[in-house]
Amino acid sequence: xxxxxxxxSQAEADRLAVQSLxxxxxxxxxxxxxxxxxxxxxxxxxxxxxxEKSVARFGDPTVSHVLGLELEPxxxxxxxxxxxxxxxxxxxxxxxxEDFEPWLRGQMQALGIxxxxxxxxxxxxxxxxEPETLLKRLLxxxxxxxxxxxxxxxxxxxxxxxxxxxxxxxxARLREDPYAGTRSVGKRLPEMLRxxxxxxxxxxxxxxxxxxxxxxxxxxIAMFFSYFPEDAALLCAHFPEEERYREWLSWxxxxxxxxxxxxxxxxxxxxxxMAVYVCSRQKV
Numbered sequence: 001x002x003x004x005x006x007x008x009s010q011a012e013a014d015r016l017a018v019q020s021l022x023x024x025x026x027x028x029x030x031x032x033x034x035x036x037x038x039x040x041x042x043x044x045x046x047x048x049x050x051x052e053k054s055v056a057r058f059g060d061p062t063v064s065h066v067l068g069l070e071l072e073p074x075x076x077x078x079x080x081x082x083x084x085x086x087x088x089x090x091x092x093x094x095x096x097x098e099d100f101e102p103w104l105r106g107q108m109q110a111l112g113i114x115x116x117x118x119x120x121x122x123x124x125x126x127x128x129x130e131p132e133t134l135l136k137r138l139l140x141x142x143x144x145x146x147x148x149x150x151x152x153x154x155x156x157x158x159x160x161x162x163x164x165x166x167x168x169x170x171x172a173r174l175r176e177d178p179y180a181g182t183r184s185v186g187k188r189l190p191e192m193l194r195x196x197x198x199x200x201x202x203x204x205x206x207x208x209x210x211x212x213x214x215x216x217x218x219x220x221i222a223m224f225f226s227y228f229p230e231d232a233a234l235l236c237a238h239f240p241e242e243e244r245y246r247e248w249l250s251w252x253x254x255x256x257x258x259x260x261x262x263x264x265x266x267x268x269x270x271x272x273x274m275a276v277y278v279c280s281r282q283k284v
Contacts, residue, residue, distance in 0.1 A: 011226070013050075018222040020053045023122070023151060026204045026276055031057060034118065034147065038062040041117040044141070045069070047124040051079030051090055057120070059087075065113050069093040095124070095134050104141065115143040122151045125189075126181030135196040139281070148198065148279040154186025157206045157273035166259040167270075170228070173248055179231045186275030197282050204276040211269050221260060224272045229256065 035041070041063045045054045048068030058066045068090040070076040079090035089111060097103065108114070119138055125131035142148065155174070160167040174180045193200045207223075209216040232248040239245055263270050 011230070015222055015226060016049055016053070018219050020056065022207055022219055022223060023276075024057075027057065027149070030149065030203060030278060031060070035060045035062045038117075040064045042113045042115065042143075043067070044116040044119045044138075046095060046119065046121050047071075048076075048079060048090060050075050051083040051088070053122075054079070054090075055083050055088060058118075063087065065089070065111055067091075067107060067111065067113065067116075069095065071095075095137075096128060096130070100134075101137055101140075108141075115146065116141050117143050117146045119146070119148045121148065123153065123181075125150070125152055126183065126185040131182075131185060132192050132196055135192065135198070139197050142281065144281065146280070150189065150193075150275075150277045150279060152186035152189060152275050153181065153183050154189075154205065154273035154275040155183045156187045157271065159271050160263065161269045162267065163262070166255060166262060169251075169255065170225070170259055173251070174228065176244070177228070177231050177235075177248075179234070180228075186273060189275055189277060193277065193279055194282075198279040199282050200277045200279045202275070202277055204274060206271045206273050208271040209269070211266055214264060214266075217263055217268075217270055220270055220272055221263060225260065225263075228252065 039062050041060075043058045043063055043066045045058065045066060045068040048054045048070050050070075051068060054066055054068045064087065066088045068076075068079060068088070070079060070090065070092055071094055073092040076090050076092035084090055089107075091107070093100075093103070119142060121134075125134065128134055138148065155171050158167065158171060171183070175183050190200055190202075207220060209220055228248075229252040232245060232252050235242070235245040236249045262268055
């Protein structure tokens with residue numbers, strides 16, 4: 001797995017809370033329809049963080065088991081301590097480990113899970129060295145009528161109007177930020193999914209805030225922008241000889257505040273690319 005930016009702080013918790021709120025707009029209608037007239041559903045939530053979103057999204061009475069996987073052991077232990085019970089189970093796992101399939105089968109056997117009716121992948125693939133490998137590995141664990149819900153970044157659909165130069169500068173830096181993941185995964189998802197044996201339905205291509213939507217703009221800033229100054233400072237501390245990172249830190253002190261001011265202007269419209277797909281097995 002690639003290096004990721006993990007800040008176990010109140011700021012990171014706040015970002016995840018805002019992210020969950022924004023994603024619920026398109027996830028909730030799908031989940032409501034998916035849960036309808038079902039029973040004893042099993043869910044695999046990859047990238048579950050500290051468990052709050054797993055419980056909020058998958059606590060429906062139709063769900064009998066939720067297995068949450070989190071890369072960071074301390075975060076997984078926190079999720080298990082807070083929410084672990086007969087229905088919810090949380091553990092740490094690097095999904096790129098060589099023995100992922102037999103490891104997952106062992107977890108499923110211990111919990112009495114035969115297959116998963118829903119697999120959730122939220123901002124996971126962009127941090128993997130080989131995202132297609134995970135998609136192929138997960139297919140055998142999906143029930144015949146099961147679904148995979150995938151949410152990923154797609155900067156190709158991002159824009160700021162009327163003047164998007166500072167946003168383009170910001171996104172150019174993010175593409176080189178080792179803590180920000182591979183920003184093009186969302187755009188590549190349809191072809192990746194086809195090659196891996198899935199049919200995909202697009203639920204969302206971007207999160208947009210109109211000129212007058214000041215509160216929504218603040219939410220988008222928290223989700224997509226607020227971590228970059230932390231990344232720049234951390235990279236400068238770890239790699240002080242890198243001129244690029246020193247320039248990024250300087251940019252966060254000069255141009256970054258102007259970018260936020262521009263976004264919040266009542267004259268500006270903001271769109272941040274985010275691809276959300278519902279996937280199922282290809283019909284033979």
